[in-house]
Amino acid sequence: FFFFFFFLNNMKVKVVSLVIVLFSVLAIFYYNNIGVNFNDNNIIINDLNKKHSITVVGGILLDFLLKPLDGESLILHTSNPGIVKEQWGGVGRNIAVCCVDSLKLLLKDDYKPRESIFFISMIGNDAYGSSFHKDHQFVFNERGININEKEQTGMYFAIQSGKEIILEDGSIPVSVNIIEYKNGGNKKEITLSDLESNRLESNQLLAAISNTKIIYEISPEFMMKYKEDLLQSTIVLLDANINADTLEYIAMEIQKESSDTLVWFEPVSTIKAKKIAKFLDKITIISPNIYELESISNEIKSLHQEDNNDEIIGKYSFKIMKDDMNNNNSNEFKLEDLLHKNGLDIKLIIDKGLNYVLLTLGKDGVLFIDSITNKSKYIIDLYYYPAIKVNVNRITGAGDSLNGCTISQLIYKLNNDETNESLKHQNFKEYMLDIIETSILCASKHISSTNNIGNKYL
Numbered sequence: 001f002f003f004f005f006f007f008l009n010n011m012k013v014k015v016v017s018l019v020i021v022l023f024s025v026l027a028i029f030y031y032n033n034i035g036v037n038f039n040d041n042n043i044i045i046n047d048l049n050k051k052h053s054i055t056v057v058g059g060i061l062l063d064f065l066l067k068p069l070d071g072e073s074l075i076l077h078t079s080n081p082g083i084v085k086e087q088w089g090g091v092g093r094n095i096a097v098c099c100v101d102s103l104k105l106l107l108k109d110d111y112k113p114r115e116s117i118f119f120i121s122m123i124g125n126d127a128y129g130s131s132f133h134k135d136h137q138f139v140f141n142e143r144g145i146n147i148n149e150k151e152q153t154g155m156y157f158a159i160q161s162g163k164e165i166i167l168e169d170g171s172i173p174v175s176v177n178i179i180e181y182k183n184g185g186n187k188k189e190i191t192l193s194d195l196e197s198n199r200l201e202s203n204q205l206l207a208a209i210s211n212t213k214i215i216y217e218i219s220p221e222f223m224m225k226y227k228e229d230l231l232q233s234t235i236v237l238l239d240a241n242i243n244a245d246t247l248e249y250i251a252m253e254i255q256k257e258s259s260d261t262l263v264w265f266e267p268v269s270t271i272k273a274k275k276i277a278k279f280l281d282k283i284t285i286i287s288p289n290i291y292e293l294e295s296i297s298n299e300i301k302s303l304h305q306e307d308n309n310d311e312i313i314g315k316y317s318f319k320i321m322k323d324d325m326n327n328n329n330s331n332e333f334k335l336e337d338l339l340h341k342n343g344l345d346i347k348l349i350i351d352k353g354l355n356y357v358l359l360t361l362g363k364d365g366v367l368f369i370d371s372i373t374n375k376s377k378y379i380i381d382l383y384y385y386p387a388i389k390v391n392v393n394r395i396t397g398a399g400d401s402l403n404g405c406t407i408s409q410l411i412y413k414l415n416n417d418e419t420n421e422s423l424k425h426q427n428f429k430e431y432m433l434d435i436i437e438t439s440i441l442c443a444s445k446h447i448s449s450t451n452n453i454g455n456k457y458l
Contacts (some may be wrong), residue, residue, distance in 0.1 A: 054099055054407055055118045055229055057250065058092015058239025058266075059215040060145075061154040062128050068162035074206065082162075088135065089156060091268050091400055092121055092239035098404025099411075100139055102442070106412045116411065118233070120144040120226055122214050128153035144226070151214035158208040215241045220249035231258040234414065235407055238265050240272035247275055251282035262428065266403055267292040274299040281353025287403050289360045290342060297345035300352060309344060315378055316347045322383040322433075333364040335384050350380055356432075358406070360399050363387050368436060370429055385436050388444040398443040405442035409435040 065085040068074050072081070096119040103116055119140045123129035125147050132153065133145065223230075223246055230236055230250060238247055247265075254261045262284045267273030273292040276283060277299035288296065301309070323335055338361075339346075349357070350371040357369035365386040373381055413431050 053116050053118065053233050054096075054235050054237070054411055055120065055226075055233040056092050056096040056099070056237045056239070057120045057218065057223070057242060057246075058095070058237070059090040059154055059212055059241040060088070060093045060121045060123055060132060061090035061156040061210065061212065062132075063087050063089035064155065064157045065160065066157065067160035072162055074159070074162040080162075088132065090121075090154060090239075091241060091266055092119065092237075094400035095237055095239070095266065095404045095407070097136075097139065098401050098442075099408045102405050102408035103412065106408065118144050118229055120146075120218070120223075120229075122146045122148045122151075122217055124151055124153040124214060125149050126152050128155070144229075146222075148214055148217050151217060152211070154210070154212050154214050156208065156210040159206045161206045212241050215239075216243050218242050218246055220246050222246075223250060227253060230254060231261065233261055234411060235262045235264055237403070237407065238263065240266060240268040240275055244275040244278075248279050248282070251279055255282045264403070264407065266399070267296070270295040277303055277352075280349055283354060285356040285358060286349075286354065287358040287360065287399065289362065289399070290338075293342060293345050293349070293357075293359060297342075297348045300348050309348070312347050312351050313344055316350065317379055318343065318346075319374070319379050319381050320384070321381045322385070324384055324386050333361070335367075335382070338367070339382075346380065356429075358402075358432075358436075360402065361387070366402070366436060366440060368432060373429065383433060383436075385440060388440060401445075402439050402443040405439040406432070406435060409438065 063086070065087070066082060068080050068082045070083075074080060096117055099117050117140070121144065123132050123145060129147060133142070136145075230253065236250065236254060238250060240247070251263050254263055263282065265276050265283050265286045267276070267286060267288045270291050273288055273295045276286065277296055280286075280296075280300075286296075301307075318339055320335065346357070346359075346369060350369075355370075355372050357367075359367040359369060361367060365384065368383040368385070370381040370383070373379075410428070410431050413435070414427075417427070
């Protein structure tokens with residue numbers, strides 16, 4: 001350039017050329033220090049050094065929700081007239097979209113979703129994959145959404161019970177052919193009396209089938225290209241639909257190279273929850289329901305049969321820091337009963353190195369468990385928050401809403417707290433105690449709605 005510049009005779013041309021070069025140098029410097037992603041000719045500037053961000057690694061599913069016509073019963077062994085609703089779901093997608101929605105409400109005009117939330121997942125090279133891209137092109141950074149040529153886009157089919165279950169001849173069955181996976185994966189046939197007393201009120205989930213093979217294509221090798229994204233994130237949420245090797249790879253890399261990144265594990269189901277049992281010490285927080293907690297605990301017992309459980313029980317003690325039972329809508333729930341039944345489960349996962357648990361209790365609320373504050377004294381602090389009573393119109397997604405709202409509020413508070421540069425344990429606990437009630441409200445609004453998370457984008 002300088003050889004060419006020397007032979008230019010026109011002074012104006014020289015000046016213009018020099019200005020262009022100077023702007024080019026400044027642009028290169030700026031982009032190298034800030035970071036730029038190019039997606040479909042859109043430039044998105046991600047100032048990761050100044051803003052805290054969320055990365056979600058998980059699944060995308062197209063949900064098909066099937067139920068009898070309103071007020072009608074589900075008749076077994078025959079065709080039922082009903083309603084089929086199609087909407088986007090998947091645990092990873094739901095939580096990521098909930099983060100998008102929540103941060104939009106918190107940040108308002110200053111909100112730039114694709115700078116704050118990075119979603120890593122896969123879709124098939126099919127009509128459903130194309131539809132997902134069209135519906136979410138302004139929600140997610142496309143760099144994280146990968147097209148897989150071998151597998152089809154994930155799908156989930158759920159059948160709701162309707163008013164009640166009856167046979168095709170009109171009689172009420174003595175028992176129904178349902179298998180529930182409970183207590184670490186043990187199979188149990190549920191009788192009609194079980195369903196009526198515990199599990200199956202009107203419009204409850206009767207059965208579901210999912211095809212999530214594509215999610216298993218998210219391998220450790222695949223995730224290597226996203227390593228820097230993971231390490232630069234404030235919170236990385238892992239959907240248990242991902243295979244165990246990939247989950248462990250991500251958790252190990254973060255623990256090894258980024259002490260400021262918090263790893264959040266969402267167990268999804270009793271079967272998938274067990275994947276985390278081998279590397280709980282590399283996870284910061286998990287958000288199971290009571291059955292998923294039991295499943296993880298049973299897997300720990302299986303892996304560590306030599307452990308003395310009585311010794312672990314005696315080693316730790318519980319300290320109830322918040323017990324808002326006066327506002328609990330259920331007269332049947334008592335925190336002491338929960339600790340009597342599941343105290344060992346809690347102590348086992350804490351003993352394997354886990355820091356926090358956000359235990360969801362369905363209609364009974366949420367229990368936040370902290371093992372860090374009094375770790376040297378082997379005291380586990382418990383904070384109980386009751387649920388909000390609402391009319392239930394949806395049977396799935398409350399946990400995804402709870403997680404998404406909680407994570408979004410954590411990021412919002414951290415970005416507005418000039419005294420904290422990272423999500424260290426002390427301010428993490430303080431933030432959690434401050435925002436759980438709002439997150440419960442978010443989850444309550446979701447289950448009282450007829451739409452899935454973020455389907456206003458469809």
